[in-house]
Every structure is written in structure tokens, then in C-alpha cells.
Amino acid sequence: MKTYRLMFLFVGFSTLASLGQDRPSKDAVLDVGIRLQKSINLYAENGITAQYSNQKLASKRLLLGVSYVTSRLGTALNANAIKQDNFLTSATYLFQPKWLVQPLVKANVGYFTADYESELFKELPHTSLLASPEFGLCYCPRFPLKVTASIGYNLLTGNGIVGPGTLYPVFVQTSLTWDVLMKTTKKKSTN
Amino acid sequence: MKTAFSLFVFAIIGLSCSREPTITNEMVDGGTLFDPSIYKPELYLVSKAVPVPTAEQAKKPVIIACHGYSATTFEWDEFRAWANGRADFYLSQVLLNGHGRSYEEFKKSTWQDWQSAIMAEYDALTKAGYQHISLLSSSTSGALLLELVASGYFANRMAPRNLLLVDPIIIPSDKSLSLVKALGPMLGYVEAKQGAAEDKVYYHFRPQETLQQLQSLLTVVRRDLEKGITLPSNCNLKVYKSKKDPSADPVSAVLIYKGATLSNGQPIDVELIDSELHVYTRLNLREVVTNQDRQNQTATFTNIVFRVLR
Numbered sequence: 001m002k003t004y005r006l007m008f009l010f011v012g013f014s015t016l017a018s019l020g021q022d023r024p025s026k027d028a029v030l031d032v033g034i035r036l037q038k039s040i041n042l043y044a045e046n047g048i049t050a051q052y053s054n055q056k057l058a059s060k061r062l063l064l065g066v067s068y069v070t071s072r073l074g075t076a077l078n079a080n081a082i083k084q085d086n087f088l089t090s091a092t093y094l095f096q097p098k099w100l101v102q103p104l105v106k107a108n109v110g111y112f113t114a115d116y117e118s119e120l121f122k123e124l125p126h127t128s129l130l131a132s133p134e135f136g137l138c139y140c141p142r143f144p145l146k147v148t149a150s151i152g153y154n155l156l157t158g159n160g161i162v163g164p165g166t167l168y169p170v171f172v173q174t175s176l177t178w179d180v181l182m183k184t185t186k187k188k189s190t191n
Numbered sequence: 192m193k194t195a196f197s198l199f200v201f202a203i204i205g206l207s208c209s210r211e212p213t214i215t216n217e218m219v220d221g222g223t224l225f226d227p228s229i230y231k232p233e234l235y236l237v238s239k240a241v242p243v244p245t246a247e248q249a250k251k252p253v254i255i256a257c258h259g260y261s262a263t264t265f266e267w268d269e270f271r272a273w274a275n276g277r278a279d280f281y282l283s284q285v286l287l288n289g290h291g292r293s294y295e296e297f298k299k300s301t302w303q304d305w306q307s308a309i310m311a312e313y314d315a316l317t318k319a320g321y322q323h324i325s326l327l328s329s330s331t332s333g334a335l336l337l338e339l340v341a342s343g344y345f346a347n348r349m350a351p352r353n354l355l356l357v358d359p360i361i362i363p364s365d366k367s368l369s370l371v372k373a374l375g376p377m378l379g380y381v382e383a384k385q386g387a388a389e390d391k392v393y394y395h396f397r398p399q400e401t402l403q404q405l406q407s408l409l410t411v412v413r414r415d416l417e418k419g420i421t422l423p424s425n426c427n428l429k430v431y432k433s434k435k436d437p438s439a440d441p442v443s444a445v446l447i448y449k450g451a452t453l454s455n456g457q458p459i460d461v462e463l464i465d466s467e468l469h470v471y472t473r474l475n476l477r478e479v480v481t482n483q484d485r486q487n488q489t490a491t492f493t494n495i496v497f498r499v500l501r
Contacts, residue, residue, distance in 0.1 A: 041369035079417040080450040160364025161435045165442025
């Protein structure tokens with residue numbers, strides 16, 4: 001299972017990085033940063049996120065991304081909470097890409113796994129597919145730093161019969177990202 | 192998906208229906224049917240039946256059985272019936288405050304009110320001199336007992352010998368409970384899907400105020416478990432949990448196992464039960480009961496008494 005997680009992260013981030021290198025940097029966006037997520041009435045789960053866009057992706061209105069958030073970096077850090085991991089791929093659409101504050105909608109799909117750390121509970125469901133829409137706003141100044149806040153809804157949750165019990169429906173998230181290509185653009189233009 | 196659908200349905204019902212439920216006198220909600228322990232507490236509470244025990248009686252183990260959210264003493268009647276004729280332990284069936292009375296009484300109760308009935312019986316028994324007390328819970332009472340431990344209630348009292356939790360809830364199966372603070376005021380109440388006979392012993396209508404109380408309790412206990420709960424000296428804890436449960440998510444057992452430890456640092460006991468019932472020890476008034484259900488009930492009753500008497 002760990003191999004799959006590492007492959008997911010490696011493929012996701014390397015794909016985004018290579019996409020960024022293949023295209024003229026002034027036409028592309030590669031936001032890399034942290035994602036802070038909190039399920040309503042359950043865990044805080046934090047991690048990393050990256051998303052890429054260029055002119056060919058609906059004139060940079062469409063961003064493709066990957067994220068990894070885990071309670072290991074949230075509520076379960078030095079506490080007895082369940083260690084759980086979320087691997088997400090996403091497509092984000094920006095409605096007003098020229099605005100300072102841009103409304104956005106995002107579709108996530110991915111994989112969830114919880115580690116119960118005991119053979120006692122091996123029969124209980126601990127994995128699930130993830131599917132969630134998100135709605136939010138991005139504060140996107142003419143500067144590499146972006147702040148995105150959104151609310152999401154997990155369409156698949158645990159219900160006591162099927163699905164992991166700690167997969168909750170509503171979550172809020174904040175992402176702080178840095179456009180690693182924006183600096184390159186500036187250098188090229190000064191040269 | 193099911194949660195999304197139920198939320199949608201709840202919202203539609205909440206917006207289209209009145210906030211006051213249609214209560215009949217055939218329901219415990221109605222204020223005309225009361226839990227029998229209110230009329231004859233001496234038949235249910237050891238502190239009322241034997242308020243001044245002899246030295247020998249005071250040494251006899253007492254099991255305080257506590258029911259779950261919206262239930263009544265009925266929930267442990269089968270345990271009393273099963274134990275009928277046994278003279279080696281006492282059984283005290285507590286009625287949680289706010290329960291078994293009326294919708295209005297339930298609506299204005301808090302989880303601290305529910306818990307105070309357990310404390311009242313425990314204090315009465317310890318003051319009377321009973322030396323060997325164990326606590327048995329179903330569903331929400333499990334969370335109430337864990338909160339008693341976490342809050343230090345037993346620090347200056349004689350500790351219970353056993354905490355025996357049947358289908359304790361920390362994580363609800365219906366995840367829409369996590370949104371009750373936002374959606375609750377729109378809903379007003381939630382209606383239980385249960386038969387007419389069950390309406391006499393379980394509240395049919397669940398006021399959103401009490402659902403908010405339930406969610407608050409679960410949050411408090413979950414956070415206590417995340418920090419770690421250490422049981423008092425010489426107190427054992429066992430969780431009996433259905434593998435599938437439409438009310439208390441089985442992952443609740445994982446959280447208790449991870450978060451609670453014995454005073455010597457050893458882990459607690461957990462037994463997963465091959466059942467799809469919530470509070471699988473209560474079989475009366477259920478529409479379908481299998482042989483496996485009966486075996487589970489008998490095995491658990493036997494194990495509870497074994498642990499109390501050992």
C-alpha cells in the first residue's frame with residue numbers, strides 16, 4: 001500500500017513539474033504548497049498540494065492538481081486519533097481568472113485509507129474511493145503566493161455498514177501555494 | 192451518497208413541515224406513558240430496593256445498567272430476565288434524566304442531565320456501603336461513562352470494578368449528525384423509524400436540541416480519547432461492538448481502544464460481535480431476530496456476569 005502512495009505522489013508531482021518545464025513559463029502556472037483541511041466535527045488533516053495550468057487548459061482557467069492530506073500531520077500528531085491518508089487528484093475551474101478574488105469550483109477524486117494499527121479491527125472497512133466537489137475562492141494577487149479557501153462535500157462516507165467510519169461528509173480547506181513559474185517569467189522578461 | 196440524500200430529505204422536510212411533531216398518547220413522547228422505574232424505583236434501583244445493606248449484601252457485586260439515547264430502562268430488561276433467580280449479584284437499571292418522560296422533558300435536557308442519573312445511583316450505592324460496583328452501558332451511555340472517567344469523577348471515589356460498554360458510540364453511523372448544529376434548527380426534530388410497540392419505550396421524535404447535545408457529548412469524549420483516558424486502579428474496561436451497526440459506527444471501538452488504557456498501561460479488551468444490530472443485547476420488539484442474535488445476546492450476558500464475578 002505504501003508503494004502505491006509513493007507512486008501516486010511521485011507520478012503526480014513529477015507530471016506536473018514536467019508539464020511546467022515543457023511549456024513557455026509565462027504561459028503556465030505551477031502552484032505548489034500546503035493544504036490545511038478540517039472535516040466538520042472530526043479531524044484536521046494537513047498535507048501538500050500542487051496544481052498546474054497553461055494557456056491550452058481553457059486559457060489557464062482550468063487547473064489540474066494532486067494533493068495529499070493526512071491526519072498524521074493534523075489531529076493524529078502526538079494524539080490517539082486514527083491515522084488516515086487522503087490521496088486526491090483534482091480539476092479546478094476559475095470563473096474569473098483576472099479578478100483578484102476568483103470564485104472557483106473543484107472536482108476531486110482519490111483514495112482514502114485509515115490505519116487502525118491493530119489486527120483486532122482488520123475486518124472493519126478502512127479504505128474507500130474519494131469523490132468530492134469543492135466550492136470556494138482564490139485570493140490570487142499578481143504575486144506567486146495564492147490563498148485558496150473552499151468547502152467540500154465527500155459523496156462517499158462511512159455509514160456503519162460500509163465505508164470507513166472516520167470519512168466524514170463536509171470539510172473546509174485552505175491552501176497556501178506558490179507559483180514556482182512566476183519568478184522564472186520575470187527573469188526571462190528582464191533578460 | 193446516502194448521507195447527501197438524507198440531508199436533502201431532512202432539509203426538504205424541515206422547510207416544508209412544522210417544527211412541532213405529531214405526538215400521540217401511545218408514545219412515550221406523549222407525557223402519559225412513563226418509564227415504569229418512575230412509578231416503582233425500588234424494582235429498578237438497588238439504592239431504593241436495599242438502601243441499607245447488611246455487611247454481606249454490601250459485598251455483593253452490583254451492576255448499574257445504563258441505557259442509550261432516546262431509550263428507557265427497557266433496554267436492559269432482557270438482562271434482568273436472563274439473570275432472573277440469580278442471587279450472586281444485584282442489577283440496578285438507571286433511567287437517564289430527560290428520558291422515559293415526555294418530548295418536552297427530553298427536549299430541554301442536556302447530556303449532563305442524562306449523565307447525572309448515573310452519578311446519582313453510583314453515589315447512593317457507594318454512600319450506602321456497596322463495595323463492588325460495575326457499570327454496564329449501551330450506546331450513548333458508553334460515552335457518558337468514558338466522560339465520567341476522563342473528567343476525574345472517580346478520582347475521589349471508590350472506583351468501579353468494570354466498565355462494560357455494549358455498542359458504545361463515539362462516531363455516529365449517520366454522518367449527518369456532524370451537521371446538526373447548522374441543519375438542526377431547520378429540522379426541529381428527527382423521526383425514528385420504529386414500530387408502535389417500540390414507541391412506548393423509545394422516543395419516537397428526537398428534538399434537534401438533544402441531537403446537538405449528543406453531538407457535543409461525542410465531540411467531548413472523542414477529544415478526551417485523543418488526549419488519552421487512563422482508567423482508575425483496579426478498573427477493567429471491555430467494549431462489545433457489533434461489526435456492522437447502523438447507529439454507532441464500529442470505528443468507535445477503534446477510538447476507544449486507541450484512547451483508553453488501564454491504570455497499568457495495558458490495553459483494554461475489545462470484542463467485535465458478528466451482528467448488524469445496534470445494541471445487539473436488546474432483541475425484544477425487533478422485527479427479525481436470528482439464532483445468531485440470540486447466541487450473541489446470551490454469550491455477552493454470560494461474559495458480563497463472568498467479568499463482574501471473577
